[in-house]
Amino acid sequence: MASMKKSFLLICRRAPYGQSLAREALDVALTAATFDQQVAMLFLGDGVLQLLKGQQPAAIAQKALDKQLAALPLYDIEMVYVEAEALQQRGLALSDLALPAQALSADAIAEQINMHDVVLGF
Amino acid sequence: MSAGAAKTAGFAKPANSPVSLTFALLVLGGVGSQSQISALNFTRAAVGAGHRVMRVFFFSDGVAAGSAQNVSAPDTDAIAAQWSTLAAAHQIDLVVCATSAVRRGILDGGEASRYDRAITLQNGFEISGLGQWVEACLLADRTLTFG
Numbered sequence: 001m002a003s004m005k006k007s008f009l010l011i012c013r014r015a016p017y018g019q020s021l022a023r024e025a026l027d028v029a030l031t032a033a034t035f036d037q038q039v040a041m042l043f044l045g046d047g048v049l050q051l052l053k054g055q056q057p058a059a060i061a062q063k064a065l066d067k068q069l070a071a072l073p074l075y076d077i078e079m080v081y082v083e084a085e086a087l088q089q090r091g092l093a094l095s096d097l098a099l100p101a102q103a104l105s106a107d108a109i110a111e112q113i114n115m116h117d118v119v120l121g122f
Numbered sequence: 123m124s125a126g127a128a129k130t131a132g133f134a135k136p137a138n139s140p141v142s143l144t145f146a147l148l149v150l151g152g153v154g155s156q157s158q159i160s161a162l163n164f165t166r167a168a169v170g171a172g173h174r175v176m177r178v179f180f181f182s183d184g185v186a187a188g189s190a191q192n193v194s195a196p197d198t199d200a201i202a203a204q205w206s207t208l209a210a211a212h213q214i215d216l217v218v219c220a221t222s223a224v225r226r227g228i229l230d231g232g233e234a235s236r237y238d239r240a241i242t243l244q245n246g247f248e249i250s251g252l253g254q255w256v257e258a259c260l261l262a263d264r265t266l267t268f269g
Contacts, residue, residue, distance in 0.1 A: 004260040021150065021269075024182045024222070031252040032259075118259045120148060121267040 007038040009116035012047040016065045017057055022050050025122035026068060033075040040079035041072070042112060043101075048086045053098035066098035073099070083109060144174045146258035150269045152183035153192060157268040158201050162208070164266065169212045176262055177215040178205070179255040180247075181222055184268075188218040188247040189228050206246035216247040217254045 010029050016022045025041075032039045043051055055066045072080065084103040087093065094103060104112065113119055145168055151157025165175050180187050187201045194200040199207075209216045223243075224233055230243040243249060259265050 006260055008259065021182055024150075027221070028181075028252060028255065032256050035253065035256045035260075037256065037260075118265050120259075120265065121269050122150070 005037060006117035007040070007115070008032045008118045008120065009040050009042055009112060011042045011044060011113075011119065011121045012050060013044045014050075014122065015046040016050040016052075016055065017060060017062055021122045022047075022065055023068075025120075026065070028120065028122075029072070029077055030075055033077050039075075039077045040081065040112070040116065041077065042081040042083075042104075042109065043086070044083045044109070045086050048082050048090065048092065048097075051080075051082065051097040051099065051101060052092070053096065070098045081109070081112060142172050142174065143263040144176050144261070146176055146255075146262035146265045147178045148255065148265065148267045149178060149180050149184035149187065150182045150267065153186045153189075153201050155183070157184070158187055161268040162201070162204055164268070165208060165212075165214070169208075175212065175214050177217060177254070177258040178209075179217050179219065179258060181219045181252075181255065183222075183226075185218045185223045185226055185228050188216065188223065188244050188249075189226075189242055190244040191227075191242050202244035202247070206244055209246050215254075215258075218243065218247050218249050219255070220249050220251055223249050 010025050012022060012025050014021050029039050029041060050065055051069060053066050055064045057064055080099060080101040081104050082101045084105055087103060094101060147161055149157055149161045168175055187205055189202060192200045192202055205216055208214065218228060228242050229237065229239055230249045231241055233249060234241040
C-alpha cells in the first residue's frame, strides 16, 4: 500500500461558502498528498470562485479559502486547472486567482478526466 | 497515458466476459439527499452483478447515514439499517469520516467517552480518518462519488 501510487483528480464545482464541500475537498487533496499520491485539482463552474484572491469571509464566520488553496504548492499539489469558459462567463482572468492555475477548454478538461486514475467530484 | 488506456481496455471487454471489479464509493449527500439512495442502489446492483464493493466512505453530510438515531417512515428501513444489512451480507467496510462525524453528532464508543456524549454510531459502521478513503482509492479498480 505504501508503494502504491495513483493520479488523483479532484473536481470542485461549488462556490467557496454556503456549504462545507469546498473545504472538505481540500482536506481530501491534502490527505492524498500526505500519502504521497499525485494530486491535481480542477475547478469547474462556480468552483472557480474558490480561487478568487482577496476573500474576506470573516463577516460570515468562515476562514478564507483562497489563503488555504494558495498553500497547495507547499503540499506538492502544483497542478491546478480551471475551466476557461467558467472564468470568462464570470468576467474573471487568471490574474484574479490566488495561485497559479492553467485554464482548460472543455476538450482539455475531458482529456484530464480520462488521464487520471481516480476522479472525485465535490 | 497508460492509466487512461487501461481504463478504456477495462470498459471495452465484451459483455459476456466475466469481469469482476472492485469498487470504492464516496458518499457526500445527507439523508435527505438522493445520493444516499443512489449509492445504496448502485451497491446492490454491483454486488448483484458479481462485483465487489470493498468500502463505502461517508464524508461531509454523508456521515448522517451512520447515525443510529435516524428514524424513517414506518414502511421503510432507515438508511443506516439498510447499509448495515447490505454490508454484513457482502463484506463491505462502512467508514464514517471522523472529522465530519463528530461535528454532526455521530460518535462511536471512543469519541463518545472522549467528549462525554452518548454513542450514536450505527452497528456495522466504523469511524476513521480520510486516510481510509485514500487507501480505498488505491486498492479499488473504480471509485465513484455520490454527491
